[in-house]
Amino acid sequence: MxxxxxxxxxxxxxxxxxxxxxxxxxxxxxxxxAPARAPAAQPAAAHPPGTAIASAHSLSTQAGLEIVRQGGNAFDAAIAVSSTLSVVEPISSGIGGGGFFLLHDAKTGRDVFLDARETAPAAATPAAYLDAKGELNRDRATNGPWSAGIPGLPAALVHLAQKYGKLPLKTSLAPAIRIAREGFEVYPRLEKGYGSRREVMERYRGTREVFLADGSPPKAGEILKQPDLARTLELLAAKGYDGFYRGDVGAKLLAAVKEEGGQWKPEELSGYKVVERxxxxxxxxxxxxxxxxxxxxxxxxxxxxxxxxxxxxxxxxxxxxxxxxxxxxxxxxxxxxxxxxxxxxxxxxxxxxxxxxxxxxxxxxxxxxxxxxxxxxxxxxxxxxEDDETTHFSIIDAQGNRVSATQTVNLLYGSGMVAPGTGVLLNNEMDDFALRPGTPNAFGVMGFAANAPEPGKRMLSSxxxxxxxxxxxxxxxxxxxxxxxxxxxxxxxxxxxxxxxxxxxxxxxxxxxxxxxxxxxxxxxxxxxxxxxxxxxxxxxxxxxxxxxxxxxxxxxxxxxxxxxxxxxxxxxxxxxxxxxxxx
Incomplete structure (x- = not known):
């Protein structure tokens, strides 16, 4: 040995x-x-010399820096980056999904973990995902309304603005609203991902309205506009929590889930809460x-x-x-x-x-x-x-505030289902639960009883x-x-x-x-x-x-x-x- x-x-x-x-x-x-380590005798700086942002898309990085130029801090920038990723990376994340935000408040020295993970609706019992033979219904677990948990990301953006940001939510969401309305250039991964999920996505009326608006699937180099998503983000900016979880958007989400055979209760949507851990x-x-x-x-x-x-x-x-x-x-x-x-x-x-x-x-x-x-x-x-498509961004600002955030809709394009009139692509995070113990999920791995679905429970994540x-x-x-x-x-x-x-x-x-x-x-x-x-x-x-x-x-x-x-x-x-x- x-x-x-x-x-x-x-x-x-x-x-x-x-x-x-x-x-x-x-x-x-x-x-x-990074430069070579400075001599040991040199005193450490008290504050960073500016703001650094790394994200999975140049538009989201620039959105965050735009908000910093307007006087925002790292938390305001995080709202801009997160919401812009929700517009330009529907293959990976979106306001129909959820995420985790790790924050460091430089003024207080406090670290906090914002849990904006999706929650299970009451109807989503393990039995609801079994077919007539008692086997896992893979289609129901990964596609359409039954695969979707109650979204958490919009609540996280509101929470960040109200408790940690310096700017109004309306200001921090402005870049995402603009990009959703004016459009962005489709990149190859977006086109390829749509191709792999096309059969599922084109089942749903709301999805066809977004991704087949010109009669054909998105192609690299084309401009993808999402006017319904822009309006949803505007309502979130104007009304905060109620702009998404209640009112017009909330009603359309509930109606879309019902139209496609799913079961969400109004109180499950309106009762979603971010948890600080x-x-x-x-x-x-x-x-x-x-x-x-x-x-x-x-x-x-x-x-x-x-x-x-x-x-x-x-x-x-x-x-x-x-x-x-x-x-x-x-x-x-x-x-x-x-x-x-x-x-x-x-x-x-x-x-x-x-x-x-x-x-x-x-x-x-x-x-x-x-x-x-x-x-x-x-x-x-x-x-x-956890999913393979997810996205992440990291921020440090000039005051020393920090954000490390990971957000997702689970599989490529989540459930594949956009709620008509909202532009909101719903997640398929229910597959991250152990829907049938001992049966592999979409990624070929199995679940355990500690991660079985219960009403309001959050699925395990990586x-x-x-x-x-x-x-x-x-x-x-x-x-x-x-x-x-x-x-x-x-x-x-x-x-x-x-x-x-x-x-x-x-x-x-x-x-x-x-x-x-x-x-x-x-x-x-x-x-x-x-x-x-x-x-x-x-x-x-x-x-x-x-x-x-x-x-x-x-x-x-x-x-x-x-x-x-x-x-x-x-x-x-x-x-x-x-x-x-x-x-x-």
Whole structure:
């Protein structure tokens, strides 16, 4: 057996650092790479020198900076970025969906987690999703009104404006309203995604009115206008919560769900509330990490993985053994994700134990340094999975306020159903519940009783918006990518710890293991042939050369040099990270 290795000073070895530098694509990011660390004697700056925003679309990044120029703070900018993403990324998110917003208020020093996850309507019992043979009705679980939870994102935007922003909601929503009305250029991912969901989307009258307005599906280069969505956003801007959840828009949402055979009660829509939760906190080496608590599974799983890894000096391992150890840590964390986690308002969870260093040490002791642990030897049931289409943005402003936000409608174009007259594309987050225990959801993974639907319950998620802080760095980071969100953010922590700049962090190649299915997934170029062969000899199944995944967005304030920089994922060519300087 190999010797246990001591904790070390960084994860990235030369082979991985070289691959990071090769894959990084600064052309997608308008901000420079982070400068070299300033001399230790230089005092840290009290405030950032401006505002940095990284998001999955240039229009949303520019919308946020537009609001900052008008006197808004990071929270006002977050409203602009989020709502604009809801217009230009219907494939990934929208006001018919939900999300998580991790906030840092610089004035009070308080961190808060805004839970705007969708909730289950009372009619959505497990039995409602079974066919005549007692099998899961996959079509009902992922398409149309039965697949949709009560949306949470509009309530989050109102909450942000009322409690944390400086500007009226009307001002912060203005860019999104303008873009919805005037239109934006369709990009290839939007066209391709529509093609893959066309049969479902064209079932619904409201969807046809938006996406077939000129008689044909959206094509890259065309301008997509959404006048109904613009009017809905105007009502939200003018009337706040009531502009969406009650009144004309609320009535149209209820009517659309009923028209297509679904069952939402008026009080379920009008009674939706954002929940403020205490974030999860952990330490990893020199970093204080603030991250997502349940109903996100991300923070708990990331805490387990990082604390397991602290027991090795991974920098001294060859690529195969390094990957082996990381995969084994991932395997154990994802097993616990399945067994224990759910909506904290409905499920009791042993969070103190799951996030403790002693528990991590016990898990570490079960890892054989030369052999894979078959997942079926770790008792339990496989985990539910968050979507692969989701979006994320990160913001730091000149006062030191921070936002790390992840929002989604679940699958490509959510449920595929737009409520007529509203422009609102409904989510299909009900598939993130364990609708039938032991039956895979749309992503091939299974659910557990802790995540079974109940009236008003929030489905388990993998979204992991996070903050990292060291003595001289402040970072906001997050990503989409289904259950792979957690490992993307965890790998970003390791990359920042190794001294990489934000754009390098966003570009690094990725690996993933989620317990079930029992396999290491790796992007093309992440693992060479020799490493794959050695992992296979240890007993791992390796899916090397998979398609890329995720869309990580991150910003960093270097307090020593007093500079801001950002990184946007080169896997998504329409993303943008940009800095607005506050210096004269």
């Amino acid at each position: 190999r010797k246990a290795l001591r904790p070390r000073a960084g994860l990235m070895s030369p082979w991985l650092l070289a691959s990071l530098l090769l894959i990084a694509a600064p052309a997608y990011c308008k901000t420079p790479a 205490e974030p999860l906190r952990l330490k990893y080496r020199g970093w204080d990490i603030v991250t997502a608590p349940p109903p996100s599974s991300g923070g708990v799983a990331m805490a387990e993985i990082l604390q397991i890894l602290e027991g090795w000096d991974i920098s001294k391992l060859d690529p195969a053994h390094r990957t082996h150890i990381i995969a084994e840590a991932m395997r154990r964390a994802y097993r616990d994700r399945t067994i224990y986690l759910g909506d904290p308002d409905f499920v009791k969870m042993p969070l103190a134990r799951l996030t403790s260093r002693d528990y991590a040490a016990g898990l570490r002791a079960t890892i054989h340094p030369e052999k894979a642990t078959p997942s079926d030897l770790l008792s339990g049931q496989p985990a539910p999975l 979204m992991t918006p996070s903050f990292l802080e060291s003595k001289d760095k402040v970072i906001a980071v997050g990503a989409p990518g289904g259950s792979r969100i957690i490992t993307q953010v965890m790998l970003a922590v390791l990359a920042y710890d190794a001294g990489l700049a934000p754009q390098q962090v966003a570009a690094q190649p990725r690996i993933h293991h989620q317990w079930m299915p029992d396999a290491i997934s790796a992007e093309a170029g992440a693992l060479d042939a020799d490493t794959v062969a050695k992992l296979q000899a240890m007993g791992h199944k390796v899916n090397a050369g998979e398609s890329t995944w995720g869309n990580l967005q991150t910003v960093m304030w270097d307090k020593a040099a007093n500079t801001l920089s950002g990184g946007t994922d080169p896997r998504n060519p329409v993303g943008q990270a940009d800095v607005l300087s506050s210096r004269p």
